[in-house]
Amino acid sequence: MDLKQINRAVEGYLPQADEADAARLRFFKGLFELQQRRADELEAVAAYEPAPGDQLDRAYLAGTAAFTAAPVVVAARDLAATCAQVAAELAAHAGLADQAAFALREADWDELLSGADLGLAGSDPVAFVTDVVARRGELGVPTALTDDLLAMALAFSLRPHLQGPAARVMGAVSDDAKSGSHSRPLDCPVCGSPAALSRVGEVDTLHGGARIQYCATCGTSWPFERIRCGSCGSRSQEGIHHFHVDGDEAHRLETCEGCGQYQRVVFANDLQVPLALEVEDVVMAKLDRIALDPRFSARGE
Ligand SMILES: [Zn+2]
Ligand SMILES: [Zn+2]
Known part of the structure; x- marks a missing residue:
């Protein structure tokens, strides 16, 4: 993410934004900063290798997502740490009702993700979120954490794990395949x-x-x-x-x-x-x- 450009865009919108929109913009600016900080931490420790170029191009042209052939390794402990940070940010700054904020703060992400299919997180993130929400009872998700909030916290948390590898994939796809x-x-x-x-x-x-x-x-x-x-x-x-x-x-x-x-x-x-x-x-x-x-x-x- 280009945080400088994000800041310029937010500063551009703020003067004309009503109170609710301004609060949303400020929340997301904080979230983007958190996501980028976390992405930098994760990039420093994990190496991701995309599939070979010709294979990538073939998948690209066939409309097959690159992560299905070469998934990102998402460790449960790392994702749980990201979820805890994102949940705390949501609880503190997203303007949620007290009960929802409390549920986010109290959720035990290590416990919750211990039974989740982490292979899916790095190969098909949309399916991962759907799967966790569908199996919420089995995974011990507290009732006060609604499906929407759970899905939002998970989706926001996956971005830092995926954006570095995604940039590497797009860097390895040929210009001909793309354009x-x-x-x-x-x-x-x-x-x-x-x-x-x-x-x-x-x-x-x-x-x-x-x-x-x-x-x-x-x-x-x-x-x-x-x-x-x-x-x-x-x-x-x-x-x-x-x-x-x-x-x-x-x-x-x-x-x-x-x-x-x-x-x-x-x-x-x-x-x-x-x-x-x-x-x-x-x-x-x-x-x-x-x-x-x-x-x-x-x-x-
Ligand atoms: Zn259509
Ligand atoms: Zn994507």
Whole structure:
């Protein structure tokens, strides 16, 4: 994560943010700092080797997540330590109800993760979170720790373990696989998570291309087709629409008639603040509320 850029983006949003949004931005800025600090600690002790380049390219083009062939080793004790830090941060600064904060602080992560499938954590993180939540009774998760909170704490905790290896994978995938005339991966080519958001615009020449998808689970961004549904992969030009909220051209919802899903898209050229995808993920949460509003599904005008 680029903490300097994240800070610039947060500072850009704060003056216009209402109290609740400002508190959210400050919470996430603290969380990103924690995640990066933890990622640095973990990087210093663990070495990750991606699969060989030609094998990586083949998997990339086939849409197979790189971590399934070469998983990250996530030690239960390390992940438990990360979870304890993330849970303490959530409890202290996320504005949660007392009972939820207490449950987070009191959770015994060593105990809870001792029965979890850590192999899944490093090969298919979305499945890992789903698995822990599904087996919560067996794993001894306290009742006050709701499914949502548990999933959130786990997902936030996995990022520091995965982002370093993910960057190494993307560094080893060839430019041709990433940007040649092939179909782009729909889900994250590294960890298999669905994209959290999309960025359109030429501002970020580092990533090239007109559109990239961003994975919040492992931090990967990858080139994507300009006109294509990020959920089902449909390329139907007529079936894909963009909506923005009054006065905000930079943040739009891209909807797909084919699958009925939507994706949050930041149009970088219309953005009034410095671009940090981590921060956009936080800011665009309000688009989810709009997308879920029944009036939105009666779209068409
Ligand atoms: Zn990913
Ligand atoms: Zn679709």
